[in-house]
Amino acid sequence: MTEKQKWLARRYVLYRIFTQMFFLGAVWLYFYRLFITDQQVGLLDGMAFAIGLIAEVPSGALADKFGRDKMVRLGQMLLAGGILIQALGSSFMPLFIGQVIMMIGFSFTSGADEALFFEKMGFKRESTHWRKLVTRGSQAALTAGLIATAVGGWLHTVNPRVPWLMTSAAFVIATCLIWPVKDTRPRQGRGNFSEETRDYLRDIKTGFAQFRLPTLSRYVPIIMTIQGLFYASGYGLLRIVLLDRFTFSPFWGAIAVTGSGIITVGVLALTHKFADRLSEKRILVLIALSAASALVLSLADVGLWGFAVIAVLYIGEYVLQPFMSEILNTHAPEKHRATVLSVASFLRMLPYVLLAPAIGFLNTNHKLHYFLSVWTLLILAAVGLYVYRKHRDTTIKVDDVTKMETVI
Numbered sequence: 412m413t414e415k416q417k418w419l420a421r422r423y424v425l426y427r428i429f430t431q432m433f434f435l436g437a438v439w440l441y442f443y444r445l446f447i448t449d450q451q452v453g454l455l456d457g458m459a460f461a462i463g464l465i466a467e468v469p470s471g472a473l474a475d476k477f478g479r480d481k482m483v484r485l486g487q488m489l490l491a492g493g494i495l496i497q498a499l500g501s502s503f504m505p506l507f508i509g510q511v512i513m514m515i516g517f518s519f520t521s522g523a524d525e526a527l528f529f530e531k532m533g534f535k536r537e538s539t540h541w542r543k544l545v546t547r548g549s550q551a552a553l554t555a556g557l558i559a560t561a562v563g564g565w566l567h568t569v570n571p572r573v574p575w576l577m578t579s580a581a582f583v584i585a586t587c588l589i590w591p592v593k594d595t596r597p598r599q600g601r602g603n604f605s606e607e608t609r610d611y612l613r614d615i616k617t618g619f620a621q622f623r624l625p626t627l628s629r630y631v632p633i634i635m636t637i638q639g640l641f642y643a644s645g646y647g648l649l650r651i652v653l654l655d656r657f658t659f660s661p662f663w664g665a666i667a668v669t670g671s672g673i674i675t676v677g678v679l680a681l682t683h684k685f686a687d688r689l690s691e692k693r694i695l696v697l698i699a700l701s702a703a704s705a706l707v708l709s710l711a712d713v714g715l716w717g718f719a720v721i722a723v724l725y726i727g728e729y730v731l732q733p734f735m736s737e738i739l740n741t742h743a744p745e746k747h748r749a750t751v752l753s754v755a756s757f758l759r760m761l762p763y764v765l766l767a768p769a770i771g772f773l774n775t776n777h778k779l780h781y782f783l784s785v786w787t788l789l790i791l792a793a794v795g796l797y798v799y800r801k802h803r804d805t806t807i808k809v810d811d812v813t814k815m816e817t818v819i
Contacts, residue, residue, distance in 0.1 A: 423528050423548055427549070429585035429588060431555055432556060433559060433578055434560070434562060434575075434581075435574040435578050436559065437654075440651040440652075442574075445501075447503050450772055450775045451503055453648060455507050459511045459513075460514055464761060466514075466518040468615055471522045471753025472615045474749040474753075481594075483589055484589065486524075489516030493511070495575070498579060521756040522748075522753035522756055525736060526743075529541060530745065530748065539737075542734065542737045546686065546733045549733065550683065553729060554672075557673060559577075560669050560672070564661060565662070567665075614750055621743065621754070622751075630738060633797055634755055634758045635762055639759055639760075640786060643766070643767075643770070648771060650668070650721065654717075656774075656779065674722055674726060675725050675730075678726050678729075678730060689734075692798070696798060699797075702723065704723070708720050739752055
């Protein structure tokens with residue numbers, strides 16, 4: 412790598428570290444429970460995530476049009492502010508407002524930060540350099556996140572607000588880290604308001620249209636079911652609901668999440684080492700079947716053995732991410748890369764936005780098994796469809812090559 416690429420790689424890894432330092436990661440539901448019920452938590456998450464979902468794709472289009480660096484900085488500041496508002500809140504409304512601001516911040520950064528770094532690094536598309544960098548960033552970020560989660564679990568016992576305050580501070584540092592990374596793409600001349608609006612809406616339409624093309628359409632079921640599950644577990648209500656289902660206390664829940672992360676760091680090290688040998692198809696199928704098996708196991712009264720469920724979901728999320736990042740960045744056109752990544756985030760968030768109130772309601776009424784059973788079947792259907800499409804597209808390519816050789 413050149414000196415510029417090395418500087419950007421270091422900046423990327425540090426940025427990933429501070430955006431992963433969720434001191435509230437294993438205890439946020441217990442903080443909410445001081446003021447609202449689980450059913451209200453589901454309602455809060457559903458509404459707040461829905462607003463974030465609405466902002467997701469437009470924010471990507473804005474980033475592509477007016478500057479990815481500007482959107483990332485604004486997003487990180489909104490994240491820090493939204494978490495701070497929740498830290499100081501004591502009722503449904505401030506928790507809801509803070510969560511909305513936080514989710515809009517996530518929407519502004521998701522896709523834009525990755526597109527910014529991918530374009531600035533300038534790696535060849537056929538190489539695995541980006542996959543390796545994302546994996547290395549995930550290792551470092553996860554290690555820092557584990558420490559933050561464990562510390563946050565202990566700090567919750569001292570004062571439930573402190574983990575939130577420290578998480579807000581981490582996002583302020585992330586803002587400072589990414590500030591010098593500039594989006595240097597040439598800007599198009601601005602037209603009048605109607606032209607700008609028309610171009611903006613066209614960009615959004617183009618982002619969605621990319622997922623109707625064969626190169627990306629085969630991944631849509633994977634994104635919605637498997638990454639959707641990981642989103643519900645990693646960012647939503649599901650992980651802590653499962654920890655509660657397996658009778659983990661707040662402290663031991665933090666330890667379980669930390670332990671899962673430690674195992675994941677080791678798995679990511681192997682993923683990085685053998686990045687050139689790993690097959691996309693095998694990894695996606697393995698992760699899908701592992702996630703489905705974890706949901707089946709969670710149907711039983713397994714007690715502390717539920718740690719295996721938490722670990723499998725944790726590992727799957729982080730191992731899948733570099734592969735999906737490579738797939739999306741490689742197939743997305745440069746001009747609309749942030750928009751395409753935002754559409755992918757939209758598809759990943761959509762299931763949880765629709766199901767968060769249902770998860771809270773089912774958990775409150777001890778009927779979570781309905782969700783776990785249905786989602787297992789959806790994952791199996793999604794991976795089956797992916798394998799079929801992948802095999803069909805490969806067969807078509809082989810047939811085309813054979814026909815070409817015959818003509819020659």
